[in-house]
Each structure stands twice: as structure tokens, then as C-alpha cells.
Amino acid sequence: MRERLRKALVRIGGMAAKETLHIRRDPRTLYLALGMPVLMLFLFGYGVSFDVDRVPIAVADLDRTESSRALVDALTASREMVSIGAASPGEAERLFRSGAALAVLVVPEGYARDVATGKRTRVQLLVDGADAVIANQLLAKADGLVRAETRRLAGPGLAGREPPLQVKVWTRYNPGARSALFMVPGLAAYLLAIGAVLLTALTVAGEWERGSMEQLFASPVGRLQIVLGKLLPYLVLGMLQLLLVLAFGVVAFDLPIRGDVALVFLVGLFFLVGMLGQGLLISVVAKNQLVATQAGALSAMLPSLLLSGMLVPIQNMPVPLQLLSRIVPARYLVQALRGVLLKGNGLDVLWPELAALAAFAVVILGIATARFQRRLA
């Protein structure tokens, strides 16, 4: 019994050594696999934010009084909006149509008079709704600024007193509202999914394509041992990627690790095993690298990006997609990573995520090995 186990381990080790040699022979693949996470983190961390900044707006001030200018100044003094010129309504409309201005502010004639007499006055804001994200933020921002202007105009009568109802907002876990802290855990899941699924799918499909898989079958190494040996190096590579992403996040973006680091790697390990199993299954079904890539992109990359809650909150999705997201392992990884890193959650909170990842890994590896055994049998 012990002898058989020793033999099996030697054979698995041999397969793993062969696969490692493949990876080392082709250092470019290795660089790409390890360089990509750093590049992505860099771009995401520095470049990607949903914050609205310096949106060009055209101003049509029909009143041309001191009060109307004060209102325009109040709106455009913020960083969010920049006036690209006062103009007639026709000119503003032209700027808007051409896309040079994303909004048009129209201050009506008689604005100053209305303000002075205490009447309700209306200013118009025409917003380009083609980009709904910008439009929403712009509307909210303009609303707030105009409200502030109202209070300023009210003078000591209203502004001097304390407002009767105050709201104190206290943001936990990420008080600076930094996108990077939100993105890094999600990005880790995404990069691990791509690396593990696609690299495995490609390497195994490559063996089918070149016919070297038959040669492996002819050796005394068992099917299961081939699978384990082939997957082991990629498991190590995946863990290295996770380490790299976390280290980069901590160094470059001050990503906090409030929970247990060991838990992070445990969750990562469970996730990776499942992803490697998925890659294996794809390669067994596809047999061909081109098909394997596209199938991998369809089944791993896109769900990990869009159904994992990495970019878009899952609660906002329609119910069928919410259900679909339950079989996307990245969903559990993203949730667990955010929990451990940002909230300091422990196993007591995150065990359902861990259990889901384990269940996925067991099921997918079971199917993949079964299909693998049947091929050529």
C-alpha cells in the first residue's frame, strides 16, 4: 500500500517536473502570465475610476446679472464641471450636439428678479444621457450645488441657524472611497481565473493537438496521475500570481489586510483548484487550442468579470442572472477576499464561501477526470 503510494507520488512528481520544464522552456509565457497581473493592477489602480471629473458644460446665461453669474460660478467652481464658454442657447445647443459639451446650463431671463423677490426659480440643465453613469452623477452633483446656492442666498435668515435635521455619514472599511481598494480583490479573482483556466486548457489541448497525449497514456503513469502532475505547476503559478497581486496592492495602493493572510491563501487555493479543473474539462472537450481559448473566455473570463460582483453589484442584476452568478466561483472568491482584506472577516463569516468553492472544485474535477478517463479508453 505504502509502496503504491510512493510510486504514485514519484509519477505525479515526474509529470509535474515535465510540465515545469515546459513552462521554463518558454519563459515568454511565464513573463506574460506574471507580467499581466502587474500591468492590469497598475492600469486599474491608477486609470480606472467612475468619478466624474472636469465634465465640459456650455452655459447659456440669459439673465446676465450678478446673481446669475454667481450661480454659474457656484456650479463650475467645482472640479466636476468646467464651463467651456458662455453662449447663446443656439450656440450651446450646437456644442452639445457635437459632443463638445456634455451638458448645457440655461439660466432664464428674470432669474435675479425672481431670486430677489423670493419666488421659486427654475434653471434648466440639459444633460447628455448617452453615458448614463456620467449623467447620473452630474445630475446629483448639480442638485447639491444648487441647493447650497439656495442656502447661501437665504443669507443669515436660514443659513445662520443650524439646519433642523443633520445627516452624519460614517463610511466603514474604505473611508477614503478609493476605487483601488474595491478593485484589487476583484481583479485578483479575474486574473486567477484567466491564468488558471486558460493556461491549463491550452497546455492540455496542446498535448492532444500534437498527439503527445497518446504517448503519455502509453507510459505507466495513470490517468489521474497525469492530471495531477499537469495541474500542480499551474497551481503553484496561480498561487504566485495571487501573492504578486496582493503584494502589489499592499505596496502601491495601501491595500489593508485586516483579516488572516492564511485565510486569503486558503480561499485562493480552493478557487484555483476549481479553475484548474474547469480548464482541464474544457481541454478534454475541445481537444484544440483555438476552441479551448474561446470556450475558456466564454465560460471563465467573462463570468468572472461580469457576474462576480467585481465591477457591478450582484444585487442589481435581474434574478436569473443572480441565480447564474451562484455557480460562478469568482463570485465567492471576490466576496471572501473583500471580507478578509477590507472587513477583517474570519472563517466564522466566510465558511459558506469556502464551502461553495470547495463544492465547485470537487464537482468540476470529478467531471473532468471522468471525461478524461473515458477518452481513448
Added chain:
Amino acid sequence: MTAPPPSPSARVQLAAVFRKEVRQTIRDRRVMFLLMVAPLIQTVVLGFAVDFEVDRVPAVVVDRDGSAESREHARRLLADGTLRRVGAVASVAAAEEELDDGRAAAAVVLPEGMAADLAAGRPAEVQVILDGTDPNRANVAGGAVARYFGEEGEELARARLEAAGVRPPSQIEIVPRVAFNPSLRTPPYMIPGIAAMLLLIVTTIVTAMGLSREREMGTLEQVLVTPIRPLLLLVGKMAPFVVIGFVDVMLLMGAGAWIFGVPLRGNPAVLVTGTILYLMTTLGMGLLISTVSSSQQQSFLGGFLFALPAILLSGVMTPIRSMPDWLQAVTLANPVRYYAEVMRTTLMRGGGFADLWPQLLALLLLGGAILATATLRFRKRHA
């Protein structure tokens, strides 16, 4: 001694390569499925999934006042749909636990004696505790609470001034009018961007891997020893993908219009021109990547290394204006950015050639440069 037979004309060569490539591509049904049907499925799923509008944020209410008035405030605050009540807890500590465990993302704490304070004219302070892991969600949730109580406060202040016989000051109101997408739905905006994204992934990676595969199998060498000129070979190889790309765009636009109500307000000719020029850049990029790769695995990773930043920096997901200046400069060399602009402006804003010629020109220049570099490298490698 006889002279070698003259090479067939360029047209005949091209037609032959084209025929071979089309046959080879459509022979593999699975590849065809992945090229035509998969993008369609993805568009539909993504169109439903990507909705940046934040609503139904799970919230708990800590009503420490317990008066009829505080209950009414909680009810009206939750009525606008931004927050969704998932429970009521008795203490702030319990609310924090809900946040820790992820059952709620916001907690609204109504202070003890709120109703009495307001009645007596004393200020009351409402506390909001937010889960900041998702800054966007936190922002929207906090904004909704602040807006509700801000409005309520103003009403109260006005009522008090009036009661004291003071004329309340003027109130400025903003009247928003949203053009092009009045209900501010995400799909009409995202679908054109998603189309640009999928077209890139399909065409660039498939071209790069396809050429690497032929090189790996040695069939590329066999074709190159025939009298066919390398340039014609490349053109013939890309032609089927131009057709596939076109069919994909039409399918995606059809699905977008039918399922998500994406309009086509502009000139379709602009869309066609833009698509051809864009495919020139993506196919050229695939060709270029294959010339620097030695295996399919490398081609795939190379294609990916190009595709990911290109998508991120295209303005499809996040506004380019929010990026730092140096990164905005980088996006000027990104074909996806221009194609996304062409798509969005044509479909949503009804733009024509007069509005979009700079983007089309940029695509033409980029495509020409990429294709020229790729052809040169290909010729050098297989000379």
C-alpha cells in the same frame, strides 16, 4: 527549355486563398459557433448584467426613537427604492455586525428623542453607517439618505420661518432634461461598447492563434512555397474574418435593438465605414502578434495582453475623462476608443460623417500603421 508558367493574376490568387480560408474556417463547426453565436449570447447576458445604476442597497434601520414620526421617516426614506430594508435592529452594535457579515450595506440610525427634538426646534442628527467596500454604492446610498433628510430639513426650516412670520427666501430649482437616453438606462450605452469589446477579442485572438497554429503544424510553409504572394495570402486570410466581424456587428445591433431598445439614429454608412476600419486594426494586431509569437499559447497571451488594456482604456467601462492626463494621452493610440465613440455617437446621438471624421481618420491611420508593420514583419520572417 520552356519558361516557367506565368503566375496567376493577383485576382485569381486572392480568390483561391479566400476560398481556401473560408472552407477551412467553416469546416470547424465549433469555431463557427464560437465566432457567431457566442458573442450574441455574451451581449445579451452582459446587457442584462451590467447596470451601473445602484438601487436596492440592503439596509437596516436602527430606530432608537420608536415614535410614529421616526417610523414615517424611515418608511419614506426607503420608498424611493435606492435602499431596501433587510431588517431592523435595536442597536448600533447590532447594525455594525450586519455590515460585518455582509447582510446589509448601509445602516440608518434615527436618534433617540428625534420626534421630540424636532417638535421643540432642537436639531436632530441622523447617522448613516455605510459599507465602503464598493465606493460607488456607498456614495449613492449615502447621497440618498442625505438628500431625503436635507429636503425634509429645508421644509421644516421653511415652515418654522413662516410660523415666525418671516418671508422664506427664494428657492432655486434645477429642471433636468436628459437628451438621447431620457430614462438613463445602461444597456443602450453599454451595448455598443460591448460590441467593440467582443469584436476585438474574437478577431484579434482568433487571427493571432490561427496563424500560429498553421505555423506550428507547418501548413503555413506549404502555402508559402506556392507562387502566392505573401501580401495576397494575408489579405485572403483576413477576408473571412472581415465578413464574420460584419455579421457579428449586425447580429449584436439586431439583438441590441430588439431586446434592449438600442436606437440607430445616425447614418448607417458611418457605422459600416467605422466597422471596416476597426476590423483593419484588430485583424492587423492579431497578425502582428502572431509574427512575434512562437506558439499558440504565446499568441493567446499576447492577444490578451493587448486586448485587456485596450478595453480598459477605451472608455467603454469607465469614462476616459476620469483618467489621469498621461493615461488619457495613451488612449489616443487605442482603436477601441475610437470605434466605441463611432458606435455610440452614431447609434445614440445620431451623428454623421461631419461629427465623426476625426475618429474615422484616426482608425484609418492606426489600421494602416499596424497592418504595414505586421506585413513587413511577416515578410521578413518568411522571406
